Amino acid sequence: MSKFDSIRPFYDSEVNRALMEVAAHPMMKAMMNFTFPDKTDEEWTEQLLKTHSIRDFQINFIYHSVQKVLAISSNGLTTSGFGKLEPNTAYLFISNHRDIILDTSLLNTTLYEHGLLMTTSAIGDNLVKKPFLKTLSRLTRNFIVHRGLSHKAMLEYSLLNAEFIREAIFSQNRSVWIAQREGRTKDGMDLTQKGVLKMLSKACGEMPLKDYFIRLKIVPVSISYENDPTDMLKMPELLAKSREEAYVKQKNEDFITLMSGIMGQKKRIHISVGEILDKEIEAIFEKEKTVNKQLQLLVEELDKEIVKNYRLWPTNYIALDLLNKSEEHKDQYTPQEKDEFEARMREGVELNDPVAVRNFLAMYANPVIHKEKMQLLAT
Structure with missing residues (x-):
């Protein structure tokens, strides 16, 4: 069994069988009818069953789904900074996180349109509890981040995620997307959690940490929505926090939020990518000698760049x-x-x-x- 089988996306050799298993699922039918309203079920199914790679599925189906979502639920997507990135080069995109699905979908749409490598992206296991959603996530090159485990199991999976990211970038030349924090930002304050960088550092092996972080080609990403389509859905958790009360998610809350984020009105959207943080990493490791302080300075650098490039709206x-x-x-x-x-x-x-x-x-x-x-x- 592959070391990463518990978290990895499908291999291309597994894609066609997976598509055969979900082609008749009501959610696939709904997604395809939404994306291709002028095609019969037989037409899109025939094309789907001829698909044998994640890239083909993303380009021939998911890309068009995203375009349809943008047309119906937004006033358009603008981007900046992508001209600085090199083709056929793997990057580690560390992004603020506002929407469960669209943050990565819109980034990959933009990368594809600029002729750049698309990402394998982290997704919490709480979002893929339904079998269809887990299959769809693996078909769109997501890897799973397990949550709510014992401390020992969390450490094991943290190392596994870090090694998967290293393998993707170094061995497969595949870009990676991860959020700057666990879960979406709900109060509008985009702040990087040091734990994300600690997780990444676990896979440096014998390589000096400075060299490892530079080789990862860390690129900060800022995404902003003029209207947050899930703003009202975030209110119960924000109110509980304000009142110092424990917040317990409702049944199917994640799924409702996921769908609301996709279909809710967003008005204008902007994605900006910053510069690779290689010079900043050099300066940080020159200035500080302890890992804890190095990681804290890198957290501050990520926050600075993400906030600087964040597009503000009326x-x-x-x-x-x-x-x-x-x-x-x-x-x-x-x-x-x-x-x-x-x-x-x-x-x-x-x-x-x-x-x-x-x-x-x-x-x-x-x-x-x-x-x-x-x-x-x-x-």
């Missing part, structure tokens, strides 16, 4: 002004945009609950606050 400035009861940023939005945002808030937030209002506004305002704070630190 919704962010409107929320900050409403939060502060000011008009300081009124040159960043129109009266109509403000009216639309307030109408959106009235639909899902109890306006008589100041804690709920504050949490909703902070979700959108925090990216502005974070960016302004980073700019002050840089001066």
